[in-house]
Amino acid sequence: MDDLSTYAVADFIPFTADVYFRLIERVSEAWWPLHLLTLGVGLAAAALAWSGRARIAGGLLAAALAWVGATFLVGKYAQLNWAGTWFGWAFVIAAALLVPLAFAESRSARRNRRISVPGLAGLALVVLGVPGYPFIAPLAGRGWAQAEVFGIHPDPTAVAALGIALLMLRGYRMWLAAVVPALWCLVSALTLQVLSAPWAQVLYAAVGVALLGMLWRGLADFGSGRV
Amino acid sequence: MSNITRRQILKLIAAGAAGVTLNPALAAAPTGMLRKPIPSSGERIPVIGMGTWKTFNVGDDRELRLARTEVLEEFFRHGGGMVDCSPMYGSSGEVMGFALEQLGTTEPLFSAEKVWTDDGSATREQVADLESTWGVAPFDLMQIHNLVAWQEHLETLQEMKQQGSVRYIGITTSHGRRHEEFERVMANEDIDFVQLTYSITSREAERRLLPLARERGIAVIANMPYDRGPLIKGLKAREQLPDWAGQEFDCSTWADFLLKFIVSHPSVTCAIPATSRVDHMNENMQAGAGDMPGPELRERMARHIESL
Numbered sequence: 001m002d003d004l005s006t007y008a009v010a011d012f013i014p015f016t017a018d019v020y021f022r023l024i025e026r027v028s029e030a031w032w033p034l035h036l037l038t039l040g041v042g043l044a045a046a047a048l049a050w051s052g053r054a055r056i057a058g059g060l061l062a063a064a065l066a067w068v069g070a071t072f073l074v075g076k077y078a079q080l081n082w083a084g085t086w087f088g089w090a091f092v093i094a095a096a097l098l099v100p101l102a103f104a105e106s107r108s109a110r111r112n113r114r115i116s117v118p119g120l121a122g123l124a125l126v127v128l129g130v131p132g133y134p135f136i137a138p139l140a141g142r143g144w145a146q147a148e149v150f151g152i153h154p155d156p157t158a159v160a161a162l163g164i165a166l167l168m169l170r171g172y173r174m175w176l177a178a179v180v181p182a183l184w185c186l187v188s189a190l191t192l193q194v195l196s197a198p199w200a201q202v203l204y205a206a207v208g209v210a211l212l213g214m215l216w217r218g219l220a221d222f223g224s225g226r227v
Numbered sequence: 228m229s230n231i232t233r234r235q236i237l238k239l240i241a242a243g244a245a246g247v248t249l250n251p252a253l254a255a256a257p258t259g260m261l262r263k264p265i266p267s268s269g270e271r272i273p274v275i276g277m278g279t280w281k282t283f284n285v286g287d288d289r290e291l292r293l294a295r296t297e298v299l300e301e302f303f304r305h306g307g308g309m310v311d312c313s314p315m316y317g318s319s320g321e322v323m324g325f326a327l328e329q330l331g332t333t334e335p336l337f338s339a340e341k342v343w344t345d346d347g348s349a350t351r352e353q354v355a356d357l358e359s360t361w362g363v364a365p366f367d368l369m370q371i372h373n374l375v376a377w378q379e380h381l382e383t384l385q386e387m388k389q390q391g392s393v394r395y396i397g398i399t400t401s402h403g404r405r406h407e408e409f410e411r412v413m414a415n416e417d418i419d420f421v422q423l424t425y426s427i428t429s430r431e432a433e434r435r436l437l438p439l440a441r442e443r444g445i446a447v448i449a450n451m452p453y454d455r456g457p458l459i460k461g462l463k464a465r466e467q468l469p470d471w472a473g474q475e476f477d478c479s480t481w482a483d484f485l486l487k488f489i490v491s492h493p494s495v496t497c498a499i500p501a502t503s504r505v506d507h508m509n510e511n512m513q514a515g516a517g518d519m520p521g522p523e524l525r526e527r528m529a530r531h532i533e534s535l
């Protein structure tokens with residue numbers, strides 16, 4: 001067994017920054033103007049989750065996760081990183097899992113209209129992941145062509161998935177739905193860190209906010225006897 | 228041997244000649260590139276090769292594939308030979324196949340690939356896949372990547388070498404990992420090449436592996452000559468070459484300084500710096516020509532780097 005201390009994170013990233021950011025750009029070009037639809041899907045999923053219609057919200061989010069897993073991660077990213085296929089299938093499995101989780105939540109008829117810390121955390125993540133994320137690339141000086149969009153690229157999709165999970169799910173269902181998006185956010189943050197992209201911190205922060213919201217909700221539910 | 232190819236014969240004829248390529252499109256003046264012998268055969272190869280980790284992994288991006296083709300063309304134009312790759316490097320093998328097809332030749336190439344699978348019975352299958360990916364057969368050198376399932380792969384590779392399906396075989400490691408096991412394989416098995424990390428700031432191999440390679444007649448490929456890249460970037464950004472370097476041997480760039488240190492070691496056959504840029508390729512290849520430092524000067528070079 002190799003001594004893990006001899007490895008750097010960079011040893012697991014087999015491509016350079018220019019190649020990765022060109023991939024973001026090329027995928028964007030290939031699917032334009034689908035972005036307008038996927039952004040609409042993201043906003044609709046968030047609104048439906050907020051209003052307690054978890055079934056439709058879960059279905060829309062599942063479609064976005066599966067699409068990004070298949071087209072971006074398996075279709076393109078896997079050319080650069082042999083682990084891309086695993087990540088892609090993880091997105092597809094997360095999407096498949098989300099559907100029964102959302103259906104089970106719907107039957108409990110919970111609504112989430114009351115403002116709470118987990119609800120605000122979920123909203124913040126949705127705002128970041130859906131309308132906010134495309135602005136990161138231009139703000140970082142990389143131009144609109146490299147803007148990352150919910151339903152097209154994995155980072156905003158994962159961030160928004162964390163937010164929507166917080167808005168519409170509770171208990172073990174919320175935690176299960178968050179596993180793959182949170183892991184991807186961490187993997188991508190490490191990747192961006194190696195590529196010297198300062199917005200890696202945004203993904204760490206997103207996972208932190210999601211974790212805070214989920215723990216808060218878990219403790220609140222435990223205190224109120226819901227769990 | 229009945230299955231020696233035209234390409235192998237040409238290479239043997241060309242052994243010892245100074246870097247004149249066989250494709251008119253790549254023809255250039257003799258480059259003066261130093262060549263060192265592979266101990267197991269006497270065939271001489273250029274001391275500066277090319278790695279592909281990260282730099283050639285560009286997927287199906289045609290624009291970047293063409294840019295990498297220019298890098299390979301420059302490499303051949305300077306008399307380069309060994310190109311090293313691995314299935315672990317994403318699309319690098321496919322990009323190499325694309326570049327070779329664009330250049331329309333594999334003649335100057337000394338192709339070095341790796342078997343990288345836990346499945347010890349999949350050696351032939353993976354080699355066949357790699358041949359198809361590169362458009363090259365047989366590979367000049369097939370190595371076992373990081374000693375993964377090395378016993379099974381080595382047995383098959385030895386058979387394949389006997390059958391002429393690969394010309395040379397070897398093992399690899401990097402960053403000083405598994406040196407004890409690496410040493411055991413070197414001491415006990417019949418291999419032509421080892422690939423390991425050796426640079427002016429990573430000299431662990433000097434203790435046991437490089438002397439053992441010399442004793443056992445094994446060629447040595449030095450990977451990570453710039454310590455993943457930051458070494459030369461930092462030196463270029465912050466430091467001036469010492470005046471004495473240019474006076475004592477042919478050294479006009481930090482690439483000269485770092486690469487000549489490596490390839491002037493008597494046990495090292497070649498170094499394989501990786502780059503995605505033509506100007507950097509130029510610098511790397513210049514380092515394979517001209518005077519090389521002797522033992523005393525090499526120590527002075529190492530002390531100088533330590534002092535920075």
